[in-house]
Amino acid sequence: xxxxxxxxxxxxxxxxxxxLALDEPLSMWGGLDPATGEIVDRRHPQCGEVVAGRVLVMPxxxxxxxAASVLxxxxxxxxxxxxxxxxxxxxxxxxxxxxxxxxxxxxxPIVVVDEAAYAAARRAGRxxxxxxxxx
Amino acid sequence: MLVRLELxxxxxxxxxxxxxxxxxxxxxxxVGLAGAMGADRxxxxxxxxxxGCLYHGQAGLDYAERLVxxxxxxxxxxxxxxxxxxxxxxxxxxxxxxxxxxxxxxxECYEAMGCEPTWTCAPYQLAARPARGEHVAWxxxxxxxFANSVLGARTHRYGDFADIAAAITGRAPAGGLHLDxxxxxxxxxxxxxxxxxxxxAAYPALGHLVGSRCGSLVPIxxxxxxxxxxxxxxxxxxxxxxSGAVAMFHAVGVTPEAPTLEAALGGRPPAATHRxxxxxxxxxxxxxxxxxxxGLDAVSLGTPHYSVRELRRLAELFDxxxxxxxxxxxxxxxxxxxxxxxxxxxALQEAGVDLVVDTCTYVTPVIAADARTVMTDSGKWAYxxxxxxxxxxxxxxxxxxxxxxxxxxxxxDPGLWSG
Numbered sequence: 123x124x125x126x127x128x129x130x131x132x133x134x135x136x137x138x139x140x141x142l143a144l145d146e147p148l149s150m151w152g153g154l155d156p157a158t159g160e161i162v163d164r165r166h167p168q169c170g171e172v173v174a175g176r177v178l179v180m181p182x183x184x185x186x187x188x189a190a191s192v193l194x195x196x197x198x199x200x201x202x203x204x205x206x207x208x209x210x211x212x213x214x215x216x217x218x219x220x221x222x223x224x225x226x227x228x229x230x231p232i233v234v235v236d237e238a239a240y241a242a243a244r245r246a247g248r249x250x251x252x253x254x255x256x257x
Numbered sequence: 258m259l260v261r262l263e264l265x266x267x268x269x270x271x272x273x274x275x276x277x278x279x280x281x282x283x284x285x286x287x288v289g290l291a292g293a294m295g296a297d298r299x300x301x302x303x304x305x306x307x308x309g310c311l312y313h314g315q316a317g318l319d320y321a322e323r324l325v326x327x328x329x330x331x332x333x334x335x336x337x338x339x340x341x342x343x344x345x346x347x348x349x350x351x352x353x354x355x356x357x358x359x360x361x362x363x364x365e366c367y368e369a370m371g372c373e374p375t376w377t378c379a380p381y382q383l384a385a386r387p388a389r390g391e392h393v394a395w396x397x398x399x400x401x402x403f404a405n406s407v408l409g410a411r412t413h414r415y416g417d418f419a420d421i422a423a424a425i426t427g428r429a430p431a432g433g434l435h436l437d438x439x440x441x442x443x444x445x446x447x448x449x450x451x452x453x454x455x456x457x458a459a460y461p462a463l464g465h466l467v468g469s470r471c472g473s474l475v476p477i478x479x480x481x482x483x484x485x486x487x488x489x490x491x492x493x494x495x496x497x498x499x500s501g502a503v504a505m506f507h508a509v510g511v512t513p514e515a516p517t518l519e520a521a522l523g524g525r526p527p528a529a530t531h532r533x534x535x536x537x538x539x540x541x542x543x544x545x546x547x548x549x550x551x552g553l554d555a556v557s558l559g560t561p562h563y564s565v566r567e568l569r570r571l572a573e574l575f576d577x578x579x580x581x582x583x584x585x586x587x588x589x590x591x592x593x594x595x596x597x598x599x600x601x602x603x604a605l606q607e608a609g610v611d612l613v614v615d616t617c618t619y620v621t622p623v624i625a626a627d628a629r630t631v632m633t634d635s636g637k638w639a640y641x642x643x644x645x646x647x648x649x650x651x652x653x654x655x656x657x658x659x660x661x662x663x664x665x666x667x668x669x670d671p672g673l674w675s676g
Contacts, residue, residue, distance in 0.1 A: 133293075149499075153644060163644045165644075184502050190419070191417040192314075194418070195317070197316070198316045213416075213433070214414060217289070217417070217419040220290070220418075221320055225320060
């Protein structure tokens with residue numbers, strides 16, 4: 123088991139699961155179906171992959187500001203990633219995670235890490251993300 | 258990298274529950290957002306534009322109902338983005354009635370909190386818009402990029418939930434694009450395509466290219482003609498905010514914070530410089546097209562919402578002819594009222610164009626479910642529709658869209674892109 127704690131914690135909590143390292147950033151809105159957790163952006167190289175229960179590792183978010191709603195809805199339906207690891211802050215995803223925690227008490231921790239930790243996270247098969255401490 | 262957040266006395270009172278339950282929840286979200294942004298204080302905002310009124314599922318409605326039940330009222334003038342329904346033309350909605358009812362309930366929640374029922378993704382086309390240097394909290398990626406770049410107002414990338422939280426508290430984190438440091442351009446695009454820059458459709462193609470290459474960095478465009486109009490800048494920004502996370506761009510000699518390249522760079526050297534030639538713009542245009550043959554089932558225009566100028570131009574291009582396939586043009590109800598005054602709306606109805614207001618044809622079922630190929634002049638629509646609607650897209654100029662609508666099949670103007 124490889125662990126990662128956030129240099130910056132956007133959303134707290136602990137999440138663990140198999141790693142899904144994205145080759146390109148994912149726009150949640152228009153790119154993720156919250157009913158199934160499937161990537162539906164046909165331009166995305168990993169279209170068809172399912173994010174549910176996995177630790178999503180991508181450099182940053184992308185696209186529409188409605189990503190927060192899609193993430194919160196995915197949390198409500200249980201199709202959200204177990205955690206998200208980024209290299210750049212993404213406040214839109216952060217707010218989606220914060221509101222989901224307020225409404226449903228369920229969390230999708232989101233952390234921002236440095237390049238070295240990010241590279242290690244991409245290579246990991248499984249990852250435990252600890253958004254409760256700053257490492 | 259822990260930053261201590263200094264809160265004002267009133268911020269702390271709201272957080273402690275001295276105000277309404279909605280103010281307390283909203284302040285928790287603003288404070289959480291400030292932490293995510295690494296901001297050390299909050300600042301006052303003069304207005305907000307809310308995107309959370311578009312129905313994406315139960316979570317958005319749960320949040321809005323929690324705020325309404327907690328006595329939520331906006332503290333600053335707040336406009337509303339597109340919703341999932343066209344209230345003026347409800348017959349255009351073809352979706353699930355239950356989803357339609359939930360979308361309507363969500364719209365009512367935001368109106369109940371005192372937001373203005375503008376229902377447009379182009380709030381910068383309304384009469385009241387923020388001045389240069391004003392701090393606002395805008396959501397909707399195309400509105401954010403327009404506010405920062407073209408108006409010189411200051412908003413970070415707000416999204417659903419944060420927008421209304423800022424409106425209810427009147428506060429936003431003093432971070433990101435509210436501050437000078439983040440507004441400096443980092444990646445230069447030297448656009449060397451003078452012929453093509455006379456073509457409207459080159460601007461969404463350029464936006465698509467810029468967004469694909471610069472991610473979340475602030476791009477600087479060099480070479481755009483002085484006086485490049487708002488419709489072109491709108492199309493450019495919307496496409497760049499779709500293919501990338503662009504929340505602000507500079508166009509040297511065009512946008513207010515870029516009188517010179519040096520000013521746009523803010524005294525630092527660029528991270529990278531790209532040359533953009535006509536072939537690059539043609540490649541971007543081709544990337545926005547997924548359909549192969551001439552077949553055409555519908556035409557969708559007005560993403561972001563058309564301005565009065567664009568509606569007038571559309572009516573001129575039809576020139577008394579009629580669309581042979583369903584043709585939709587989306588706009589704000591405020592713009593539609595102006596267009597109706599000038600007879601433009603009537604001319605478009607004569608041409609068989611369905612004017613869609615309050616919403617957008619790729620966020621709600623308006624286009625027939627069996628439509629396979631749809632043509633658009635919007636880089637943003639072309640980017641999102643294949644995923645959202647499962648259609649194939651043809652991206653072209655407004656004139657190509659009109660000729661294709663009239664012919665009932667895709668018509669290209671080979672001279673247009675020769676630039």
